[in-house]
Amino acid sequence: MKLPREFYLRSALEVARDLIGKRLVHVTPEGITKGIIVETEAYLGKIDPAAHSYKAPPTGRTAIQYGPGGYAYVYTIYGLHCCMNVVTNLPQVPEVVLIRALEPVSGVELMGSRRQTTDLHALCSGPGKLTQALGITRADYGADLLGDTLYIEDTGITPPEIDATPRINIDYAGDAAAYPWRFIWKGSPFLSVK
DNA sequence: TTCGGGATCGTCT
DNA sequence: GACGATCCCGAAC
Numbered sequence: 001m002k003l004p005r006e007f008y009l010r011s012a013l014e015v016a017r018d019l020i021g022k023r024l025v026h027v028t029p030e031g032i033t034k035g036i037i038v039e040t041e042a043y044l045g046k047i048d049p050a051a052h053s054y055k056a057p058p059t060g061r062t063a064i065q066y067g068p069g070g071y072a073y074v075y076t077i078y079g080l081h082c083c084m085n086v087v088t089n090l091p092q093v094p095e096v097v098l099i100r101a102l103e104p105v106s107g108v109e110l111m112g113s114r115r116q117t118t119d120l121h122a123l124c125s126g127p128g129k130l131t132q133a134l135g136i137t138r139a140d141y142g143a144d145l146l147g148d149t150l151y152i153e154d155t156g157i158t159p160p161e162i163d164a165t166p167r168i169n170i171d172y173a174g175d176a177a178a179y180p181w182r183f184i185w186k187g188s189p190f191l192s193v194k
Numbered sequence: 195t196t197c198g199g200g201a202t203c204g205t206c207t
Numbered sequence: 208g209a210c211g212a213t214c215c216c217g218a219a220c
């Protein structure tokens with residue numbers, strides 16, 4: 001039930017919306033963890049001042065964004081936390097979808113031990129939290145989402161209502177800070193921000 | 195070779 | 208609500 005390559009070869013705005021209700025899976029030696037995606041953000045490098053790839057050459061950490069969709073873009077933020085992104089669209093079009101929150105569904109005990117908490121809501125309610133809960137690190141940079149360790153499954157679930165809101169913590173991005181490019185499972189108790 | 199900034203989180207008030 | 212931790216990468220010297 002893995003999402004096919006074609007799913008990712010579209011605009012990040014379409015992929016970000018369609019990822020709500022899908023299931024993110026990470027397979028590690030310690031075990032398998034899974035969560036339903038309830039919150040995403042789209043970053044469109046060509047036109048988006050908030051994107052890492054905005055007016056930047058395809059070097060260093062952003063290189064993977066310039067390949068085809070369906071690969072993992074993982075980076076470290078504030079020297080402490082990792083953020084998990086999905087590369088979308090065709091080669092030479094640097095667009096990604098940031099995964100911001102999950103509803104834990106499988107391997108919850110393992111997530112709890114990694115996160116040092118038993119509070120279900122605290123496991124995956126933020127981009128840095130969910131990578132820690134699933135054990136995703138910079139070693140997963142460039143991982144093929146059609147491979148066998150880090151991938152996204154279709155669930156057959158259709159969220160009853162999806163909302164679009166401005167993105168979180170990009171005040172530095174000027175007008176782009178107001179674009180409604182954050183997508184949420186409306187009413188989910190597992191969001192990073194209400 | 196150095197310097198500065200950041201798509202966050204947890205703790206403290 | 209405010210702030211400190213902490214490090215990779217890109218840009219400039």
